[in-house]
Amino acid sequence: MSHAHSHDHHHDHDHDHAPIEAEDTSSSDTAILADALRMVLIEKGIFTAAEVQDQLTLMEGRSDRNGAAMIARAWVDADYRDALLADGAAAAQALGYDTKGTPLIVLENTAKVHNVVVCTLCSCYPVTLLGPSPEWYKSKAYRGRVVRDPRSVLREFGTEIGPDREVRVHDSTADMRYMIMPKRPKDSAGMTEDALAGLITRNGLIGVAEL
Amino acid sequence: MQAIFGPGDRVQVMDLEAEQGLTGHMRAPVYCRGKTGEIERFCGAFGNPETLAYGGDGTPAQPLYRVRFKQADVWPGYAGAANDCIEIEVYQHWLKAG
Amino acid sequence: MKIDKAYHDVGGDDFGPVPIDDGSYQLWERRVDAMMRLLSSPAVGLMRVDELRRGIETLGEATYNAEPYYGKWARSLAKIMIEKGVLSQADLDAKIAELRAERGLTP
Numbered sequence: 366m367s368h369a370h371s372h373d374h375h376h377d378h379d380h381d382h383a384p385i386e387a388e389d390t391s392s393s394d395t396a397i398l399a400d401a402l403r404m405v406l407i408e409k410g411i412f413t414a415a416e417v418q419d420q421l422t423l424m425e426g427r428s429d430r431n432g433a434a435m436i437a438r439a440w441v442d443a444d445y446r447d448a449l450l451a452d453g454a455a456a457a458q459a460l461g462y463d464t465k466g467t468p469l470i471v472l473e474n475t476a477k478v479h480n481v482v483v484c485t486l487c488s489c490y491p492v493t494l495l496g497p498s499p500e501w502y503k504s505k506a507y508r509g510r511v512v513r514d515p516r517s518v519l520r521e522f523g524t525e526i527g528p529d530r531e532v533r534v535h536d537s538t539a540d541m542r543y544m545i546m547p548k549r550p551k552d553s554a555g556m557t558e559d560a561l562a563g564l565i566t567r568n569g570l571i572g573v574a575e576l
Numbered sequence: 577m578q579a580i581f582g583p584g585d586r587v588q589v590m591d592l593e594a595e596q597g598l599t600g601h602m603r604a605p606v607y608c609r610g611k612t613g614e615i616e617r618f619c620g621a622f623g624n625p626e627t628l629a630y631g632g633d634g635t636p637a638q639p640l641y642r643v644r645f646k647q648a649d650v651w652p653g654y655a656g657a658a659n660d661c662i663e664i665e666v667y668q669h670w671l672k673a674g
Numbered sequence: 675m676k677i678d679k680a681y682h683d684v685g686g687d688d689f690g691p692v693p694i695d696d697g698s699y700q701l702w703e704r705r706v707d708a709m710m711r712l713l714s715s716p717a718v719g720l721m722r723v724d725e726l727r728r729g730i731e732t733l734g735e736a737t738y739n740a741e742p743y744y745g746k747w748a749r750s751l752a753k754i755m756i757e758k759g760v761l762s763q764a765d766l767d768a769k770i771a772e773l774r775a776e777r778g779l780t781p
Contacts, residue, residue: 468620485605485607486603512607513607513651515656515660516655516657516660517655528657530657531657531659531660532656532657532660533660533661534660534661534663535664536605536663536664536665537665538603538604538605538664539619539622539640539666540619540620540622540640540665541619541642541665
């Protein structure tokens with residue numbers, strides 16, 4: 366089924382059409398392919414434009430604040446810390462965060478060990494807890510070098526790990542997803558949980574930065 | 577499918593592509609193939625990505641482990657600290673006792 | 675037997691300093707993400723993440739290196755959806771032609 370579209374987008378649509386999508390005039394071949402695919406799938410009833418918009422809204426709401434809240438809780442509550450390290454997804458659920466059935470492993474940074482996460486094969490990332498992954502995490506440069514020369518990559522992020530500490534890299538090759546529990550800053554005693562969460566950065570939760 | 581390894585077991589990653597002519601979608605990166613490490617934990621059983629990638633249902637579920645390697649055992653001339661490690665998830669059918 | 679490494683299997687390779695940039699995505703890119711979430715949802719059940727990855731891994735090295743992140747996703751999704759018969763290449767080509775005309779681009 367094809368529709369004859371005019372260049373003028375102010376014409377009336379039939380009452381049973383989906384709501385008019387926000388216009389995108391991107392011109393790259395790939396953008397056009399992507400938009401064309403989406404429009405054909407909508408025309409075939411696979412999903413609706415409203416459902417796409419709902420997903421966009423959900424996406425916009427995702428950030429690293431869920432992950433930060435979990436770590437802040439773990440810092441102040443030893444039982445929660447133990448639960449978080451034993452089963453990250455269950456601990457996320459306990460705070461009302463839905464990891465959609467994806468297992469989560471939380472790795473604790475200590476005086477002896479500094480952990481850092483990567484997905485060398487693609488760019489797996491716990492988006493429900495950390496929001497969208499940064500572009501650098503997806504780059505071949507990060508994926509290629511952090512497994513082989515992590516200390517040098519960390520240095521590029523301004524992070525120096527002493528030779529007396531183990532750097533432990535985690536390559537997210539299968540079904541697990543990872544989040545780092547950074548070391549709690551020394552001068553944070555007595556801070557509220559909210560204030561502690563404010564200290565926790567996305568890069569700290571990936572492991573390329575300390576706090 | 578039965579999980580045959582436990583935490584602490586020494587395991588070697590086989591290269592199923594080179595040894596058995598496996599083709600298609602694989603989640604064992606080349607850098608770990610042939611390397612020996614130890615089981616860090618059993619993660620549970622999950623659908624086999626090698627068949628899920630081609631429309632299969634991924635059954636039988638494959639036991640999945642996290643394997644810890646010393647970086648010095650993975651990379652010739654590793655430039656970091658002697659204790660540095662790397663941990664990756666490897667499916668049971670890629671592993672043999674090391 | 676020497677195996678050439680697949681182009682997506684980059685662990686251990688040196689591509690220089692990490693371009694430390696969070697990046698930002700245009701509307702079409704965010705819509706690709708939304709499309710994959712819907713297609714892989716239990717309600718729709720037409721895509722698995724493993725299929726998306728396999729699609730990306732078989733785009734060819736030049737495309738893999740040239741396309742932005744969600745461009746790879748879009749091309750993989752198109753390939754898999756056509757493979758599964760959800761739409762045809764002709765359906766897609768017709769819509770592409772329509773959009774090019776609407777956006778004032780050469781056919």
